[in-house]
Amino acid sequence: MKCEKELALLREAIRKGRKNKKITQEELAEKLEVSPTHVKHIESGHRKPSIEILFEITKILNISLDGVVFSKNESARKTNYSPSDTAKTNRNNTKYQNRNSNTIFIRILHWIRLTLVAIIIHLFIHFFLLLIVYLFQV
DSSP: OTTHHHHHHHHHHHHHHHHHTTOOHHHHHHHHTSOHHHHHHHHHTSSOOOHHHHHHHHHHHTOOHHHHHSOHHHHHHHOOOOHHHHHHHHHHHHHHHHHHHHHHHHHHHHHHHHHHHHHHHHHHHHHHHHHHHHHHHO
């Protein structure tokens, strides 16, 4: 692949960032809401992180992807970002954070709905059993 060098640098940066923050792979996995095995596979190179996981890792470990992937000279030469590009990136990050908040909210609503359904089923069975008892007493 063309980007093997960059992926190796990224894996090393994740490992170093995690160790600098004194976070175990299990703790990082918990913060990312993935399995510890997934984090181990990312650090060892058996898996490539999704873009969502990669953004979360950079936020948790406080590492810069630009600094990892490009050397200082390459970074200055290859990245000619304008202030409007930075503003777009910030808006996209905000959208991503809102999407994660919405996902948690949807999961909570789903859990509440399942709980209510279970309660309704329980009450229905209870009512049905009481009805049977009443009918046989008459």
